[in-house]
Amino acid sequence: MPQKPQDVLKDLKEKKFAPIYFLDGEEPFYVDLITSIIEKNAIAEHERGFNQIVLYGKDSNMGVILNNARKFPMMAERQVVIVKEFQSLPDLNNEESQKLLLGYLQNPLPSTILVLAHMHKKFDGRSALGRELDKKTVFVRSDKVPEYQLNKWIEDYFKEIGHSIDTRACQLLADSIGNNLEVLTNELSKMFLNFKEPTKVTTEHISKYIGINKDYNNFEFLKAIGFKDVAKANKIIHYFSQNPKAHPIIPLFSLIYNYFTKIALIHQAGATSEYQVAGIIGLPPFVAKEYVVAARNYNLGKVIDVFRYLKEADLRFKGVDSGAMSDAENLRELVYLILH
Numbered sequence: 001m002p003q004k005p006q007d008v009l010k011d012l013k014e015k016k017f018a019p020i021y022f023l024d025g026e027e028p029f030y031v032d033l034i035t036s037i038i039e040k041n042a043i044a045e046h047e048r049g050f051n052q053i054v055l056y057g058k059d060s061n062m063g064v065i066l067n068n069a070r071k072f073p074m075m076a077e078r079q080v081v082i083v084k085e086f087q088s089l090p091d092l093n094n095e096e097s098q099k100l101l102l103g104y105l106q107n108p109l110p111s112t113i114l115v116l117a118h119m120h121k122k123f124d125g126r127s128a129l130g131r132e133l134d135k136k137t138v139f140v141r142s143d144k145v146p147e148y149q150l151n152k153w154i155e156d157y158f159k160e161i162g163h164s165i166d167t168r169a170c171q172l173l174a175d176s177i178g179n180n181l182e183v184l185t186n187e188l189s190k191m192f193l194n195f196k197e198p199t200k201v202t203t204e205h206i207s208k209y210i211g212i213n214k215d216y217n218n219f220e221f222l223k224a225i226g227f228k229d230v231a232k233a234n235k236i237i238h239y240f241s242q243n244p245k246a247h248p249i250i251p252l253f254s255l256i257y258n259y260f261t262k263i264a265l266i267h268q269a270g271a272t273s274e275y276q277v278a279g280i281i282g283l284p285p286f287v288a289k290e291y292v293v294a295a296r297n298y299n300l301g302k303v304i305d306v307f308r309y310l311k312e313a314d315l316r317f318k319g320v321d322s323g324a325m326s327d328a329e330n331l332r333e334l335v336y337l338i339l340h
Contacts, residue, residue, distance in 0.1 A: 001134070001139075002134070002139045002140060002141035003138060003139060003140055004140075005030035005033075005034065005140055005142055008021075008034060008138060008140050009030075009033070009034065009037070012034065012037045012038065012041065013037075015041070017038070017042055017078075017113050018113070018137070018138045019108040019109070019110060019112065019113065019114065020105065020108055020113075020114045020115075020116070020136065020137040020138065021034065021038065021113070021114070021115045021116065021137060021138045021140065022116045022118065022123070022133045022137040022138070022139045022140070023035065023115070023116065023117045023118060023140045023142065024087075024118035024119075024121070024122055024123045024139075024140075024141055024142070025121075025122060025140075025141045025142030025143050026120060026121060026122065026142070026143060026144050027142045027143055027144045027145065027181060028119050028120060028142070028182060029142065029181035029182050029185065030140065030142035030181075031117050031118075031119055031140075031142050032117075032182070034115075034140060035082060035084065035115055035117050038080065038082070038113060038115055039052070039054070039080070039082055039115075042078070042080045042113050043076060043077075043078060043079070043080055044076075047073075047075075047076040048080075050073075050074040050075070050076070051073045051074060051076045051078070051079035051080065052079065052080045052081075052082075053068050053079070053080070053081045053082070054082045054084065055068070055081070055082070055083045055084070056083075056084050056085055056088070057083060057084065057085040057086045057087060057088035057089040057092070058085060058088040058089070058090070060083065060089060061089065061090060061091050061097070062089065062091055062092070062094075062097035062098075062100050062101060063097075063100065065081065065083055065089075065114075066100055066101065066104050068081045069081050069104060069108070069109060069112050069114045070104075070109055070112070071109075071112070072109075072111060073111050073112075077111065078111045078112065078113060079111065079112050079113070080112075080113045080115070081112060081113070081114050081115070082115040082117070083114075083115065083116050083117060084117050084119075085117065085119055086116045086117055086118045086119070087118045087119055087120065087121060087123075098127075098128075098129045101129060102128070102129060102132055105132050105133070105136040105137070106136070108136075116137075122141065144179055145179045145181065146179075147174075147178075147179060147258070147282075148281070148282025148283065149282070150174045150178075150179050151167075151170050151171065151174050151283070151284060153181075154170050154173055154174060154184070155170060157185070157188070158201065161188075161192060162198050163192065163195065163198055163199050163200070163201060164198070164199075164200045164201070165200065165201040165202075166200060166201070166202055166203075167284055167286060168202075168203055168286070169201050169202050169203045169205065169206055171219055171283075171284065171287055172203055172206055172212060172214070172217060172219050173188075173206065173212075175217070175218040175219040175222070175255070176212045176217050176218045176219065177212075178251075187210050188210075190209065190210070191205065191206070191209035191210055194209055213239070216235070216236050216239040216240075217236075218252070218255055220232070220236060221233065221236045221237075221240075221252075221255075222255060222256070222259050223290055224236060225256070225259070225294075225335065225338060225339065226259070226290055226291065226293060226294030226297065226298075227290070227293060227294070227297070228297050228339055230339050233335055233339060234332070234335075237328065237331055237332050237335060238328075240252070240328070240331070241327075241328035241331075244327060244328070248327075249317060249327040249330065249331055250317065252331060253310055253313060253314060253317075253334075256306070256310060256334075256338075257307070257310055259294075260298070260303050260306045260307065262280075262281045262291060263291065263294055263295050263298055263303050264300065264303050265280055265281060266280060266281070266291060266292075266295045267295060267299070267300040267303065268300075271295075272292070273292070274288045274289040274291075274292050275288070277289075277291050277292055277295075305337075306338050309334055309337045309338060310334065313330055313331070313333070313334040316330050316333075317330060
């Protein structure tokens with residue numbers, strides 16, 4: 001069974017290293033983080049010149065990797081061999097190459113730390129090599145954080161860093177940046193540079209240091225649609241149109257689709273209270289309260305219409321019956337149809 005990234009990170013912080021690490025999954029954040037910690041901490045800096053080798057999959061092959069792994073360290077206790085982008089290894093799926101790796105898995109060199117970083121996708125665990133990697137290595141699978149767990153992930157991340165975040169600020173981050181953990185943590189790291197002491201982060205902090213406007217953002221955009229606040233929805237669309245690179249239209253389509261999918265689930269379940277709704281859509285009660293209002297404003301028939309409007313808007317974006325319509329006009333047309 002793959003290990004949880006957090007458990008492996010705990011061992012690494014305690015300087016507990018294993019002979020082989022196999023890191024894979026669709027979420028690159030933990031693959032990069034674990035690789036980076038091993039790269040920076042497994043051996044002393046003055047030993048890295050002779051005893052730390054970083055290879056890239058597309059520029060290497062299995063023989064080169066394993067020949068390096070079988071070398072003994074020079075005037076040091078151990079060496080580190082890191083293979084980044086292991087999924088791009090030209091002979092990865094070659095039967096003979098896999099046999100070579102299987103052989104090394106049975107008898108790894110104790111003085112070598114071998115890190116195989118298989119990025120952006122999962123390795124086939126049903127294959128003979130996949131089963132052995134699971135048994136013989138520290139196997140870490142880094143999955144995408146589901147949308148309904150993102151708020152908790154953000155709160156836990158803040159605790160690890162020594163800060164905290166209020167619920168509205170947390171929801172603002174989740175709605176505006178989403179579950180791309182690399183982008184999310186990069187933005188947060190810039191903000192944390194401004195804090196000399198543990199800080200409870202608010203929407204004002206996020207607006208000031210990350211640049212997400214606390215009044216004109218994805219969270220407020222969806223809320224305006226849910227509450228049928230025509231004036232505010234149009235103000236936000238105008239704001240988005242002034243900076244289209246920061247607010248591309250396709251992710252906004254996705255946000256609206258996910259929003260109305262939740263409303264459809266609420267209708268299907270017959271939920272009416274904010275606590276019932278919170279359980280169904282996996283969001284905090286203060287957000288669920290807004291979905292209760294939205295579900296009252298949009299019956300199931302209207303929700304189905306919204307899905308049709310989204311399909312038509314997507315086709316216009318792709319050039320079907322769009323005329324000379326800009327992205328901003330397309331979005332404005334979509335929101336008009338939803339609100340009226």
